[in-house]
Amino acid sequence: MPVDNPAFDLDQVRRHCARCDLRDLCLPAGLDAADVERVDDIVADRTSLATGSTLYHAGSPFRALYVIKTGSLKTQAVSEGGELQILGFHLPGEIMGFDALAGERHQCSAEALEASSVCRLPYAELERICAAVPGLQRQFMRLVSREMGDDHDHMAMMGRNQAIARLALFLHSMSKRQTRLGRSADQLTLTMSRADLANYLGLVLETVSRLFGRLQEMGLIEVRRREIKILDREGLKSVGEC
Amino acid sequence: MPVDNPAFDLDQVRRHCARCDLRDLCLPAGLDAADVERVDDIVADRTSLATGSTLYHAGSPFRALYVIKTGSLKTQAVSEGGELQILGFHLPGEIMGFDALAGERHQCSAEALEASSVCRLPYAELERICAAVPGLQRQFMRLVSREMGDDHDHMAMMGRNQAIARLALFLHSMSKRQTRLGRSADQLTLTMSRADLANYLGLVLETVSRLFGRLQEMGLIEVRRREIKILDREGLKSVGEC
DNA sequence: CTCCCGCTTTGATGCGGGTCAAATGGCCGC
DNA sequence: GCGGCCATTTGACCCGCATCAAAGCGGGAG
Incomplete structure (x- = not known):
């Protein structure tokens, strides 16, 4: 799944929320340097996605959430009758995969619309440090709430x-x-x-x-x-x- | 806003998640007796709503989430052009108000479709005990995730x-x-x-x-x-x- | 450069659902 | 029980969007 490009300075791209352009939009927003470091530590990897490749499939077991770093993705669900519905388009700084929490499995599929990259956040660890870092807990909720707001715009x-x-x-x-x-x-x-x-x-x-x-x-x-x-x-x- | 009915045994209705029919659907699901007690303690009140009355208005400051105990509500948003869109119908056990978190203000209004009752959860306190009770944190996320799944059904x-x-x-x-x-x-x-x-x-x-x-x-x-x-x-x- | 394939645009036609209008039916207060 | 009001049903008409069809257009492979 991860696409490695050895000609590229991975370290610059892969590590360090502290240097990320999205830090004020993403989970670290409002945290002090030490806590940003803790978030940094749980980011399992920063994966690159080619156009058309799938981040997760509907029905696959839920392990992690993803924050989009660059590019854009779409989420879509297929009804039992085979009808496809696109649920959303997702931009950098947005969190994905949250609708899987209730059922332990992803409810929709996520596919890259262009070359994109995401940060993977294993949920078990995210849960753990959310309890320890109150500001993170709050910012996480804000991101999820923002997703919900976007969904409501879609409905309107x-x-x-x-x-x-x-x-x-x-x-x-x-x-x-x-x-x-x-x-x-x-x-x-x-x-x-x-x-x-x-x-x-x-x-x-x-x-x-x-x-x-x-x-x-x-x-x-x-x-x-x-x-x-x-x-x-x-x-x-x-x-x-x- | 709260409607008191002195002829009714309030204590039976108002207190004690432990005796609530919805306990397996609601926040206490999966918690042990001691933790259920802690949830119980932060429930600020259990409010009755008459048909047509409003639980919260779009634009009003966000203070608390609500879990529906009995009855049903609708949420609706009004666009700048005055167009109304009903975003959802909500049944007992469902959590409401979450979309307000990102912006500190409610993004939509919630109105009772019939005589209903809700449990009010002041968010500051909920946040505090979520950090202390890991199972609660998880169940809270599940409820929010379920709401998101319902929204996706609506879109489909x-x-x-x-x-x-x-x-x-x-x-x-x-x-x-x-x-x-x-x-x-x-x-x-x-x-x-x-x-x-x-x-x-x-x-x-x-x-x-x-x-x-x-x-x-x-x-x-x-x-x-x-x-x-x-x-x-x-x-x-x-x-x-x- | 050229061919080819997928994406997008443009055109013609028909029907589903919006709009306007009026009748029916339940429910509540008196 | 009666009257009035609001929710719901039913009807007639017509427009906007889906459907079917074909032609441009751009980009990638060779």
Whole structure:
């Protein structure tokens, strides 16, 4: 599963939360140096994932949580009837695998949308040091709570029954999430296919494609393949309100 | 907010997780008697809620989590454009308020669908004893994880674009959740209005009403107002698969 | 460079479900 | 028991999105 690249200075990438760009977004946020060190110690490894490779499969036993370091992933569940539903797209600093806790097994699969890397956190050890480091416990809860908030945004989006409102809301929420990472709010690089996006939004891919066209004609965005530039944030927001 | 009824033996209802029917579903699950006692001690109060009354409002500061003891509630969020989205229906044993942790404020409102009661868990104290009681920490995580799983079920439902599949999936998942409570799997008493249900499913209420009719004609369920009897579980399941 | 394959766009058509409208039925207060 | 109100059902119409089909477009392999 881990992809080693001997030509690369692994030590720089693999170790030390203290030097990670995401430290203020991730578990170490708010901890002092000594406690960051303790988190650092339980990170089992920092795995690289190629595009399309799977971090975990639905049904496999739960051992660890993952925090995304770079790249992006999608989570998806398959119903008994074989219907696939994409549950979310996940960006750096976000925690993954939490829905497995209740049942001891992963409830969905996670797949890399581009070359990505994640930090693996064996749950047994995380649990142990959470009890010892109160600030970590709190920050962990915040991350999980943030995931839940993202899920609620997703639901609110699926609730709109104008298709164009869904797409507008999606773009708006992606833009908002990008800013959490310190990236530009107006320049999005979508890493998922139109088919993935359509599934996520509860539409078919042709509709999504047409709607990108419509939003562009309206002067709200500029589309070039998966590169999206937001030209009129307010206008986009109002389209999102049906 | 708390409704006192002096004719009722409060002590029996209000205190003692040890005697609660939900103890195996709720936070005390898996704890020994001494630890259950410690959980008991931090339960600030066991509040009664009348139909339509609000447990917490979106935007209000976060202080406590709640576990439902009896009855049912809905959570809903209002977008900036004033659009309302029902995020979930919540049954006894489920934990509420968790999505507020990330932002210090409640992100959605919670309203009782019928006469209900909840146990209030001040978060600061819960955090404190979670660190001290490892089994509690774990069970707390399980409850939160279960909430997340329910949210994912909701998304999978919204993803189906056949309206009748959504309703069938909803009925199926409610039935499943009922069984967690030891209730009959085939007899549902819906506590939400058709309008609430429609909003939850991303449909309009007329459509929901017609679909109940369709499912009844198909011999899969029996509808009488909000009382639903499931006649053909397998058939219902296959309708849910589009 | 060229071929080929998968992703994306664009077009034409039909139907499911939204919308507007009105009737029915239960429940509560009086 | 009666009247009024709100929840729910039922009906008619029409639009938006799914469906089916085909044409661009870009990127990777050779």
